[in-house]
Amino acid sequence: MMVLYDGSFEGFLTLVYEVYYAKLHVSAIVKKMPERLVFERVYEILSDETKATKVLHALQKHFTKERQRTIFNIFLCDTKTHEHSLLEYIRIGFKNPKLLGNITNPHLFYIQTLEKELLSLVHKMYGFTRFEELEDGTLYAKIETKFNILPFLGEHFSKRLGKIPFIIHDMTRSLAFVKDESSTQIHSIASFDAPIYSQNEAHIKELWQRFFKATAIQSRHNPKLQKNLVPLLYRTYMSEFQA
Amino acid sequence: MKMTVTDKLTLLADSAKYDVSCSSSGSENNYKTGELGCTHNSGICHSFTSDGRCISLLKVLLSNICIYDCAYCINRVSNDTPRTAFSPRELAELTINFYKRNYIEGLFLSSGIIKNEDHTMSLLLQTLRILRHEYRFNGYIHVKLIPGSSKELIHEATLLANRVSSNIELPSAKSLALLAPDKSKEKLLSPLKHARDISLERHNKPISMSTQMIVGASSESDFDILKLSSSLYQKALLKRVYYSAYIAVNHHKHLPVPELCKPPLLREHRLYQADWLLRFYGFSYDEILNENENLDMQFDPKTFWALRHLDFFPIDINTAPKEVMIRIPGLGIRSILKILQARRFKTLSFEDLTQLKISLKKARYFIVAGSDYYRASHLYEERLKLALIHQGGDIIQPTLFDTSIYTGEL
Numbered sequence: 053m054m055v056l057y058d059g060s061f062e063g064f065l066t067l068v069y070e071v072y073y074a075k076l077h078v079s080a081i082v083k084k085m086p087e088r089l090v091f092e093r094v095y096e097i098l099s100d101e102t103k104a105t106k107v108l109h110a111l112q113k114h115f116t117k118e119r120q121r122t123i124f125n126i127f128l129c130d131t132k133t134h135e136h137s138l139l140e141y142i143r144i145g146f147k148n149p150k151l152l153g154n155i156t157n158p159h160l161f162y163i164q165t166l167e168k169e170l171l172s173l174v175h176k177m178y179g180f181t182r183f184e185e186l187e188d189g190t191l192y193a194k195i196e197t198k199f200n201i202l203p204f205l206g207e208h209f210s211k212r213l214g215k216i217p218f219i220i221h222d223m224t225r226s227l228a229f230v231k232d233e234s235s236t237q238i239h240s241i242a243s244f245d246a247p248i249y250s251q252n253e254a255h256i257k258e259l260w261q262r263f264f265k266a267t268a269i270q271s272r273h274n275p276k277l278q279k280n281l282v283p284l285l286y287r288t289y290m291s292e293f294q295a
Numbered sequence: 296m297k298m299t300v301t302d303k304l305t306l307l308a309d310s311a312k313y314d315v316s317c318s319s320s321g322s323e324n325n326y327k328t329g330e331l332g333c334t335h336n337s338g339i340c341h342s343f344t345s346d347g348r349c350i351s352l353l354k355v356l357l358s359n360i361c362i363y364d365c366a367y368c369i370n371r372v373s374n375d376t377p378r379t380a381f382s383p384r385e386l387a388e389l390t391i392n393f394y395k396r397n398y399i400e401g402l403f404l405s406s407g408i409i410k411n412e413d414h415t416m417s418l419l420l421q422t423l424r425i426l427r428h429e430y431r432f433n434g435y436i437h438v439k440l441i442p443g444s445s446k447e448l449i450h451e452a453t454l455l456a457n458r459v460s461s462n463i464e465l466p467s468a469k470s471l472a473l474l475a476p477d478k479s480k481e482k483l484l485s486p487l488k489h490a491r492d493i494s495l496e497r498h499n500k501p502i503s504m505s506t507q508m509i510v511g512a513s514s515e516s517d518f519d520i521l522k523l524s525s526s527l528y529q530k531a532l533l534k535r536v537y538y539s540a541y542i543a544v545n546h547h548k549h550l551p552v553p554e555l556c557k558p559p560l561l562r563e564h565r566l567y568q569a570d571w572l573l574r575f576y577g578f579s580y581d582e583i584l585n586e587n588e589n590l591d592m593q594f595d596p597k598t599f600w601a602l603r604h605l606d607f608f609p610i611d612i613n614t615a616p617k618e619v620m621i622r623i624p625g626l627g628i629r630s631i632l633k634i635l636q637a638r639r640f641k642t643l644s645f646e647d648l649t650q651l652k653i654s655l656k657k658a659r660y661f662i663v664a665g666s667d668y669y670r671a672s673h674l675y676e677e678r679l680k681l682a683l684i685h686q687g688g689d690i691i692q693p694t695l696f697d698t699s700i701y702t703g704e705l
Contacts, residue, residue, distance in 0.1 A: 154640040155633065156647055165652070179341040179351075183396045189396060209397075211326040212333040212434070216395065256392045260302055266308040267354060268344035271542050273557055278348030281340075292342055
């Protein structure tokens with residue numbers, strides 16, 4: 053049967069609960085009611101904190117730390133339909149954790165591959181994220197990414213930016229990771245004013261663009277290779293590609 | 296005429312660009328609360344230039360003034376080019392400004408020889424001191440050891456930097472004498488030997504070191520080059536040897552004529568592939584090539600080796616141990632890991648391998664998977680060569696980065 057849930061992690065955990073307690077046979081999981089239905093029953097999941105918490109505790113008990121992280125990570129891949137495979141992953145994990153390594157099962161292979169895709173995106177964005185300095189010294193970065201990787205970026209840059217306050221703004225999801233002296237949080241951003249940059253910002257950006265050009269070797273010119281390594285969709289906020 | 300920082304950066308980045316290394320990997324995460332900068336074990340690429348090389352570090356010379364006259368070098372004293380120098384403070388500030396904006400992982404600092412070796416090394420160290428002590432900067436720093444500078448200075452460099460290097464420039468003493476009369480093999484290797492000894496006394500984990508040699512400016516065979524690399528990996532505890540396809544920038548009686556000379560990119564690519572085989576795949580240099588031989592241009596070194604050792608094949612991927620599997624052409628470490636993981640659960644067929652997104656393009660000629668093997672061509676060298684050529688189109692395009700895109704290692 054087709055199952056409808058609200059797309060939240062809590063909703064998904066409730067779904068897992070219902071699968072076990074209401075003995076659902078799931079054929080598909082959707083976030084939105086499809087426009088046309090042919091003879092199919094739809095079971096709607098209503099997010100429920102108590103049920104979700106129960107499942108969360110069970111996950112914490114039966115899955116290793118690393119595999120719990122896999123489950124959370126998969127959920128950050130919010131532009132992929134991973135729910136059915138994730139449900140299978142959890143089902144197999146409860147039954148016999150040893151089988152979770154069996155990548156000849158298409159669901160488990162999908163989960164493993166998707167997590168790698170996420171982590172490789174995270175790794176790329178560790179490099180490709182660009183900060184700009186605001187008037188008050190805060191560093192501000194805009195990103196547009198396929199998956200929700202703010203938690204990763206936030207942790208990564210907290211380690212390397214020391215005491216400097218910074219904001220990473222996910223333009224696609226209207227979320228922002230904000231770190232200042234007193235707090236570290238992910239906010240949802242309803243609207244924002246165009247920021248005012250520090251006096252030095254334009255100059256440093258120009259230096260960077262100069263460096264970027266000067267360090268390329270003409271006789272090895274290979275824009276195709278460059279495009280493979282920094283595909284166009286990453287370049288939106290990388291100033292070296294805007295000159 | 297006084298140059299602005301922008302002019303200096305343009306000139307000194309341009310002069311530094313022929314150094315290949317840009318890796319920022321291999322340093323453990325050294326996060327300290329409230330301090331600026333932190334290294335990342337796998338290294339991070341921050342951008343890629345129009346030649347497809349990665350930018351991980353701010354790679355500049357402190358100065359392009361040089362008292363040496365090396366034939367192949369753009370900064371040799373006999374060249375009439377504009378000369379300039381950063382002050383250590385200018386460069387430190389620039390590094391911090393770039394780092395804060397996440398343009399770079401850190402600094403790669405080299406220099407022409409100003410006045411003498413010790414003077415130059417001291418200036419490099421002064422830059423490092425400002426970064427480490429004043430700015431409390433913990434990001435990645437790679438510094439060139441100036442051959443001929445004193446032991447004390449080299450000692451200090453190993454304390455301040457994450458990686459030190461000294462380029463051996465050319466693959467033999469003979470070529471050095473011909474093209475770089477101010478340098479000798481002993482002089483170039485001595486700072487690396489000092490650095491190794493010093494850091495071994497201090498830690499059980501020695502400081503990471505690398506070197507670079509120019510390929511195609513002199514007459515050595517690939518066999519000579521790989522033999523040298525392999526002995527450097529074993530003796531000097533080098534982490535990496537970089538190969539740099541010779542790019543003609545000068546006229547010289549012992550060098551190829553610039554107008555007629557294209558950088559030998561494919562040869563460079565093959566050397567990197569062979570280097571990978573040395574470091575990660577358990578091959579020795581004399582397995583890869585016979586004396587005086589060069590690497591094959593048509594086939595990658597692993598395929599070439601396989602074609603000469605057909606008695607080693609076919610390999611049963613359901614039972615063979617890891618170190619045997621990694622000798623199969625067309626299968627990299629990642630594919631092998633997937634196979635090892637999956638075969639615990641079932642006997643794998645060709646179809647299973649395809650399901651696991653493992654490319655069989657080359658590998659299928661060399662493996663057995665359950666009852667599957669490639670029936671169309673038997674293990675005869677000539678037939679296999681033809682099959683490999685026809686299905687693969689032409690020669691594989693040289694991309695330096697095919698194994699390194701994820702880790703940021705060049």
